[in-house]
Amino acid sequence: MSDDTRAWLEATGFTVRDEEMWLAALTHGSMGEKRDYERLEFLGDRVLGLSIANWLYRQSTAPEGKLAQRLNAIVSREMCAEVARGIGLPAHIRISKQAHADGGRNSDNILGDVVESLLGAQYLDNGFEASREVVELLFRPALESGAGKAKHPKSALQEWAAGNQRKPPEYEIIERSGPDHAMTFTVRVRVHRVGEAEGTASSKGEAEKAAAKEFMEKYG
Template sequence: MTQTLEPAAREWLAANGFTVKEEARWVAALTHGSMGEKRDYERLEFLGDRVLGLSIADWLYAQSDAPEGKLAQRLNAIVSREMCARIARGIGLAEHIRISKQARADGGRDSDNILGDVVESLLGAQFLDNGFEPARDLVRQLFRPALESGAGVAKHPKSALQEWAAGNQRAMPQYEVVERAGPDHAQRFTVRVSVHKVGEAQGSASSKGEAEKAAAQAFMEQYG
């Protein structure tokens, strides 16, 4: 039996610029693996991640004559899981994710990982149903605040800390996961970063990379 979208989900998709043609594809794009269904968002997320990356790279290349390193710095910030989750919250995605009661009770609908993945899966569905140009245009629409805010212009905190350590003739920063809590789909990482004979700081986030970033930022605010 072919699954159909809930009317509220279909209206929400249309209101946010998604054009639904093959309905089952969009059901899958909104379906978390905890539902135990044959199709969920993982394959579409894989595709949508590439659609997002190319769309943002195309925009950055056209808008700036910055060197490759600066373009990559901005690209990484804009397509990050944290930014995708922020976009998801801004358009009210969470309530339309099809997720099991247990995963929902464990905080799955507020997980940066899940929210970010579903944003990418929806972009994958948009690409398959409508082609690259409509998908690219939708990326520009959804990510316009990030594109115009200057996200990624400042140096990444881990890079800034590494350069600070080198410039001050200190040992390179050491990162260590000191706590990992929560279920697989809603994990929380706490990372400690230390610089020998200087000090240490901690940061927490829903992914190891973001926790390292938070720890580096905290270190620079305290010691930099």
């Protein structure tokens, strides 16, 4: 690990002990190395979810449904990628030249995965309490901004259709483009006898969300 990357990790709030593990946390599969970030990302996803759930529970008296709504928004791939860009993560990802040329270093999916892999490394190297503190530090802007308080676009559309005695919205992927690690999805949502709208994003879920939001702006 370079001195620059280690200094960046520690300035960001992480504590580096096992350098090989932290190097794996920053390594994309395209490098073809024995260890990459995937297993750590699996663990970090759970660390992030529990940390955010803990914060929301302690800071709010909202009912379960509202807590779940905020949790889903804050731990979303889009939000994780926003955090990644905010801390300057793209420059430190170890990724092949081809994957970089294909836009991988700026992919929401990859950036979100690496944020979670770093949280997994923090947990293994320093324990849950230290991991929770880093999560609250990195995600504080989202937590304090009220992210997720507004209803998720797909939920809003579902309720709108039911309230207007329409069939449930139907989502369809109409286009996939780009390499596997930097895929772009375009989704169409249709409500029978009302209309349709489209959304494009770097994941199927975010494209559906964008399509639902567009639909509500056009017809809601």
